[in-house]
Amino acid sequence: MTDPIPTDPQHPAVAQHPTGGVPRWRLPPGETNTELLLAIAEFDTPFLLTASLSHGLGSSALTLDRGKAGPDLLATFRRAGDRVLLLVHNKHHRAAGDTAATRAGTEGFAGSVLWSGPIVREDGPAAVVDVTTLALTDLHGIADHLRERDQGDYTVDPATSLAHPTDASGGPHGIRLPALLTLRGRATGAAVRSLAPLPDTLTLVQRMELLPLPADPLPPRPYHPASGGYGVGHRDHGGPVPGAEVRFQPRFRLTEPVVFLVDPAVPEPIHSAVLEGGNWWQEAFDAAGLPGAFRVETAPEDLDLSDPAHHTVWWVHRDGRGWSHGQTLSDPRTGEILHGRVRLGSQRVAQLTALAEALLAPYGQPDEAARRAAVQDLVLRRIRHLAAHEIGHALGFMHNFASHHHPRPSVMDYPHPHLTVTPDGELDTTHAYSQGLGPWDHFLVAHAYGQTPGEELRRAAAAQGLLYLADEDASGPDAAHADAVPWTVPVADPFTALDQALEVRRTALARFSRSVLPPDRQTGELEDRALLLHLYHRHQLTAVARLVAGVRYGYAQAGDPGAAGATPVAAADQWRALRRTADLLHPSVLTLPPTVLHTLTPPAIRYRRDPDALRGQTGRTFDPLTAAAAATALVSTELLTPARLNRLAWQHATDPALPAPADVAGTLLGTLVPDPETDDGVARLVRTTATAVVQRQLHALLADERTHTVVREALRPHLDASPAHPDPDPTPLPWIPPGAPL
Structure with a gap:
């Protein structure tokens, strides 16, 4: 691929940074073992400033992990008399062009002085600065991170924080300024209180890094929204249209492997x-x-x-x-x-193992060795895929949540284990996770790193039917695209995928026993394994529900060939999806089999339920009705969202053959009408519980300001106004135990 390269010497992609014949920074000997000195040979030369954690907090919920990299800032050192300022510049608003244009761009947006320190001495062409207090700055933003997550109000305590001069290092790739940071505050969050030995005092190790920018910038490759890469860039206020976005395709320089x-x-x-x-x-x-x-x-x-x-x-x-x-x-x-x-x-291994053991029930079986080998094989297949996926992000590639429609799925998708039931009633895990790259992954590398023109590659990908849809169009209540669903199996037809998942679920639940747990584990964990199977179909349900009010569109630029716009899913498919999703509210799906319920016991003494476990209302014992409510909420939270019903109202107005918002509520509630001929006592309880969940979801829609007025009015006739329920039920919506990551 040949891309235009700017030639203006003032353009930020071309500017060279002089070295002055000496290293930009170096670490001179300190006067004390607690003094951290930095010799600065160049001022007003941009570099990257970032901070990572080499010792983390250890909370999945808070993500302050060992190895986590913090924000990357564009910075310069500036000399001001006998002091040095560390300035952070706005890298998202810039101006290309001549000196006057670049100056106007720089002066148009505020920078930030992050730190200032005294010059200790002159050392040849360099000024030696005491950067001890800089190293003790919470550049990673630990305190803000904790505050935003309601974990407490913390600040760095200088009395118990310490720079590590002996661990500081420098070289051609930059300078590292490590420090032990102790943050003190009042712990208010469960995550901190459950992990830290003294929750009001948190000690982590931060490594601040000063990284020089390449003296010979890599020629930028323009970003295209259909490339599958991350688009990094800025607004250029120096061009013919001030403020126009400039985005580049992130990629490594390949002069070395x-x-x-x-x-x-x-x-x-x-x-x-x-x-x-x-x-x-x-x-x-x-x-x-x-x-x-x-x-x-x-x-x-x-x-x-x-x-x-x-x-x-x-x-x-x-x-x-x-x-x-x-x-x-x-x-x-x-x-x-x-x-x-x-x-x-590392906890991903435990999650995968638990799912595989719940499915295969290997322990105490005549073929235990073979089943345990199948458990390990499933785990290792997923880990290979996970490693490729995360390294793909580090190569500059985004998610593709539509690749289950490809001949072979992309490693940049989120995969659900694809199990099937054999004719003799066994679970086949042979193809649980695809192994190796798919055609989209080859496209990603060729587009970001190869020499074939991008337009040619995109045309070829489109001709192969390689759909590409990323996060915002696939996840969350606002996602609308019918083909973009995380955690679905590589089966193009979502109805087939759902049927397969339900068959796997029935098979695994039918043989559920203590065999799903290693013999040395306490039996309270059987609840967790049962719940994994109870909600096993959740992601394939999402793929079917996405067809209701679903649309299809693609990423492109205005000059690309092909039609723009968003096309609604056909009426027949929307109605089929609505009815198929409502079928999942039948008591036979919402209820765990008696053989499973009779196996479950509360956690043993000195053990407790996981915070993500089902939140039952029967005390120490497993609550079947809460499990039914959670399975109901899988359906109601997919279909009864403001964005989906708002879209559906407009779609129905333009094409009356499509379902209307009232049809969604009516179909769900109609499925839950008691059947006096077949319902036993359990089925009646489950239908009543599920109806209350759907009603609470409808009341929540009416109270949500994001719901259009026309949708509210269409739903009112379906709200329960019987003497037993004269007012909206104040009970919160059911807790759905998390199903991802898998």
Whole structure:
């Protein structure tokens, strides 16, 4: 791919930074073992300023992990008499052009003086500055992070915080200023109180990093919204249309191989799976005409994973269910990725193992060895995929939540285990997770790193039917695209995928027993395993429900060929989806089988339920009606949202063949009408419970200011105004235990 390269020497993508014949920064000897000195040879030269955590908090909910990189800032040192200022510049608003244009851009937007310190002495061409107080700055934003999550109001305590001069280091890749930060405050959040030995006093280790920008900037590659890459850039106030957005495709410079080094703390066989999955990307680089450009290896035992000279994969221990992450640090002038860092949460292995054991019930069976091998195989398949996925983010690639429609799914999708039931009633896990790259992953590498023109690649991808849809169009209550759903199986027809998931669920629940738990685990954990199966169909349900008021569209630029706009899903498919989703409110789906309920026992003494567990109302015992309410809420929270019903009202007005908002409420409530001929006592209880959940969701819609007035009026006739329920039920909506990440 050949892209235009700016030639104006004042353009931020071309400007060279002089070295002055000496290193930009260096660490001179300190006078004391607590004094951190920095010799600055260049002033007013931009660099990246960031901070990572080498010792974290250990909470999945708070994500202040070991290895987490903080915000990256564009900064300069400025000399002011006998002091030095550290200025942070606005990297999102700039101006290209001549000196006057760039000055106007700089002066038009405020910067920030982050720190100031005295010059200790002159050392040849360099000024030596005491940066001890800079190192003790909460640059990572730990205190703000905790405050925003209602965990407490903390500040750095200088009396118990300490810079680490002996651990500071410098080299061609920059300077690191490590410090032990102690934050004091009043702990108000459960996450902090459950983890810290003294919740009012939190001590973490921050490594502040000063990273030079390349003296020879990588020619920027323009970003295209259909590229699958992250678009990084700024608003250019110096062009013919001031304020126009300029975005670049993030990518590594390939003058040397890009090597990711895996934390040696990752145990086997997980370690080998991470190496194998990460190295799947080699195939795409080879196919793009870049053989040997990428590889994943094991880091040496003595490697400092925090060193920005290396791209790294960290093994992170945390409390509770959490995500893994792939991060990049890039040159704001060009989008060049300077550093890639991945954090793999170790608790993912436990989550996957629990799901696999719940499905396969291996323990105490005649074929226990084979079943346990299948459990491990499922886990390792997912870990390979996870490693490729997170490294893909660090290569500059976004999610693609529509790849289940591709001939082979992308590793940048969120995969659900694809199990099927064999003719003899066994669960087949052979194809639980796809192994290797899909055609979209090859496209990503070719578009970001190869030399084939991007327009040609995008045309070829479209001809292959390679849909691309990312986060905002796939996740959350505002997601509208019919084909963008995370955690669905690689089956293009969502109805087939849902039927398969329900068959797997029925099969696994039918043989549920203590065999789903290792023999040395307390039986209270059986509740968690049962719940995994009870809600197993949740993501395939979402894929079907997304068709109701669903639309289809694509990412493009105005000059691209093809039609723009959003097209509603056909009426027949919307009605089918509505009825199929409502079918999931039948008591046979909402209720766990008696054989499962008779197996469950409360947690043993000295054990407790997980915070994410079902929140029952029967005291110590498992609550079947709360489980039914949670399964009902899977349906009601998908369909009864303001955005979906607002869309549906307009769609129905333009095409009366499509369902109306009132049809959604009527279909759900109609499914829950008691059947006096077939309902037993349990079914009646479950229908009453499920009806109350749907009614509470309808009342919530009426109280939500985001619901259009016409939708509120259409739903009012379906609200329960019987003497038993004269007012909106004040009970909150049911808690749905989280189902992701898988």
